[in-house]
Amino acid sequence: MNNKLARKLITLALIVIIALIFGATTKSFYTLRNFQMLLREAAFIGLISLGVSFVIIGGCIDLSSGGIICFSGIVCARLAQMGAPGVVVLLGAVVAGCLCGAINGFCITKLKINDFVTTLASGYVFSGITLFLMFRDARGRIESPLIRSESFLVFGKHINGFYYITIAWIALAVIVYLVQSRTRFGLHVVSMGSSEKSSAMSGVPIGRLKFLTFVLCGAFCGLAAVFTVSYQATTYPNLGGGMGFQAVAACVIGGVVLGGGKGDATGAVFGSVFLVLILNGIYKYGLSTAWQYFIQGGIILIAIFFDALFGSLSQKRLELLSHADEIGTGGETLNAK
Amino acid sequence: MKTKFFGLIGSAWGQRITFFAAIMIVMAIFQPVFFSWSNLLSILFAIAIYGIMACGMLFVVLVGGIDFSIGSMAALSACIALTFTSHNAYSDGSVIIAILISLSVAIVVGVIHGLFDAVLKLPAFVVTLATQYMLYSLADMHIGSKYVHLTDTNNLYYAIGNLKVFSIPMPVIIFIVFAAITAFVLTKTTFGRRLYAAGGNRRAASLVGINTKLYTVCAYIICAVAAAISGIVLSSMNLTASYVTARGYEGTVMMAVVVGGVNIMGGQGSVSGVIFGALLVGVLNNVIILLGISTDYSELVQGVVIVAAVALNVYGATKKRRII
Structure with a gap:
């Protein structure tokens, strides 16, 4: 069995095992309603981590996705309150996300600032700008009015229990998978992540590619913001708080290795399902928030521990295989003689 | 003249002095309160806390x-030290023992x-994020209520x-001592030089015979202890x-380190x-409050200043390279 497939099956097996444990020990886990909600929440983190996966595979990191969601969220709410039709709101938020991503990309590719520093700082900047745009009452306090624009609220609805955000997530995951494995752009991103220097020498346009990955990440964050604001019918300053870290954690759990060149969209999908599953299950136990955080942290640790263990095991297996090859060819040549 | 000026801006200390001069002038014009002793003291307190963490x-x-995880490490150590300082079933209230337990x-x-970073080679970023959650919840479980107070x-x-x-507050003295020790260890001891070597190129350092795993573990211990002290x-x-x-x-501490x-590599x-x-x-932080900028925007200002400071740094570095 090939290594990449085995890696995916392990994450999948972990998800199934945890789901079985939660199902056996809690009452309301195996309900259709719970699965629908679970998939909706996974789609929110999942859309972001699809975008982040581009950046990580390309060898960079993006911590600003929380800030971008926050900013796109208020753009959504403002446009919807002005009475813009739903499609325009959607495009507006995605463009806002792209703009944020472009700012990140500009700082990293043109100003040559470290990606970690840029996105850590720009996350603060984006959520700061959001506060300027927030709805305020007469005394200047932030308020979150309900959005009533019918054509916009459609995005938060569902067909037979399948929320639009879930459908969009799965469809986009398939597209992203194909882009990453079948198109020139996707393969260039992978090669850039594996070795920036040698890809630059073989003529891959590094600067433009890097810029594009950040813009794409911004676009996905904008999309996630549209669906979530529409579902909640309002926005607030803390929308997307902590999402930057969670999206990266989801990618890493799914086998998208920090440092670039490894992993694909399925990893991002499995990772986000895993994260949301844990949160959902812990919530069902009715534990105190302290225990919830403790278990969440512990399980993330265990997940990346398994990942590393598997990585080192498959490395050893590869070495063994290459040795076996050498011995094998040695034997054949002997026989031939 | 022009090249000299840009050379000064390019040099790290030139930038730093220019920046502080600019702040001083702005504050002298708009808010002379900035220079009052009590305000300078409150700035010093903030710097002492951030500074100890940043040195670690x-x-x-x-x-x-x-x-x-340093923020949550500080919370946990504060909770542990404070609960053991008060007389209860577990403790006779000895302050030194309480602090030793917490450290x-x-x-x-x-x-x-x-160990997670050096031996298991897990990404430190995700590991410390996970332990951050765990340490906060440990602190929460340990005190079992909302707050612990220092009554005595x-x-x-x-x-x-x-x-x-001598009218210098104790936190500032602790910070100065800590920073002095850090500077001494990093520049004057073999431990410090090897630490730099291990960080610069782990593989090369281990080939030379430096036990990089040991140095990595030591670095994390120092960082956690610094967080606990602050x-x-x-x-x-x-x-x-x-x-x-x-x-x-x-x-905030990451910003201090990066600026x-x-x-970061x-x-x-x-x-x-x-x-x-x-x-x-x-x-x-102080200037933002004194100038009456809503605290809502303090994050925005901080973010912009960091990007500007780092961009200037990079600009200076590329200038130097071109001259050479």
Whole structure:
């Protein structure tokens, strides 16, 4: 069995095992309603981590996705309150996300600032700008009015229990998978992540590619913001708080290795399902928030521990295989003689 | 003349002095209160807390790691130290033992972080993020209520944050001592030089015979202990501790470290730079409040200043390279 497939099956097996444990020990886990909600929440983190996966595979990191969601969220709410039709709101938020991503990309590719520093700082900047745009009452306090624009609220609805955000997530995951494995752009991103220097020498346009990955990440964050604001019918300053870290954690759990060149969209999908599953299950136990955080942290640790263990095991297996090859060819040549 | 001017802007200390001169002029015009003793003192308190953490963080960043759990480490150590200082079933209220217990917890946490990074080779960023959650919840479980208060203002614990020696507050003295020790260790000892080597190129360092794993673990221990010390000082200053003590400080400390010119990939950085970073962050927070800018926008201003500072740094570096 090939290594990449085995890696995916392990994450999948972990998800199934945890789901079985939660199902056996809690009452309301195996309900259709719970699965629908679970998939909706996974789609929110999942859309972001699809975008982040581009950046990580390309060898960079993006911590600003929380800030971008926050900013796109208020753009959504403002446009919807002005009475813009739903499609325009959607495009507006995605463009806002792209703009944020472009700012990140500009700082990293043109100003040559470290990606970690840029996105850590720009996350603060984006959520700061959001506060300027927030709805305020007469005394200047932030308020979150309900959005009533019918054509916009459609995005938060569902067909037979399948929320639009879930459908969009799965469809986009398939597209992203194909882009990453079948198109020139996707393969260039992978090669850039594996070795920036040698890809630059073989003529891959590094600067433009890097810029594009950040813009794409911004676009996905904008999309996630549209669906979530529409579902909640309002926005607030803390929308997307902590999402930057969670999206990266989801990618890493799914086998998208920090440092670039490894992993694909399925990893991002499995990772986000895993994260949301844990949160959902812990919530069902009715534990105190302290225990919830403790278990969440512990399980993330265990997940990346398994990942590393598997990585080192498959490395050893590869070495063994290459040795076996050498011995094998040695034997054949002997026989031939 | 022009090249000389840009050369000065390009040099790290030129930038730092220019920046502070600019702030001084702006504050002298708009808010002379900035220069009052009580205000300068409050800035010093903030710098002392951020500075101790940043010096600890410097060690970890130098070996090429990162520690996002320092805010929660400070909260946990403050909660532990404060509960053991009060007389109860577990403790006779000895302050020194309470602090020792809290520091040894920090050492254990540091060892765990170090082993995860050095031996298991897990990404430090995700590991410390996960332990951040766990440490906050441990602090929450440990105190079991919302807050612990320092009731006895007559003991050593109170003195840590509130005593003044020759009218210099104790936290500032602790910070200066800590920074001096850090500077000494990093520049004058073999340990420090090897730490730089291990961070600059782990493989090369281990080929030369440096035990990089040991140095990585040591760096994480120092970082956790520094966080614990600043947590104890903070709780003594505030006379209270809870699991939200020092929440979110890791972001501010990261800014201080990065603005101080420390290379986030490891191997480059100095204590003087980190102290400058802590100064900048402390002064900036204060200026934002004094100028009457809503605290809503303080994050925005901080973010913009960081990007600007780092961009200037990079600009200076490329200028130098072109001249050579």
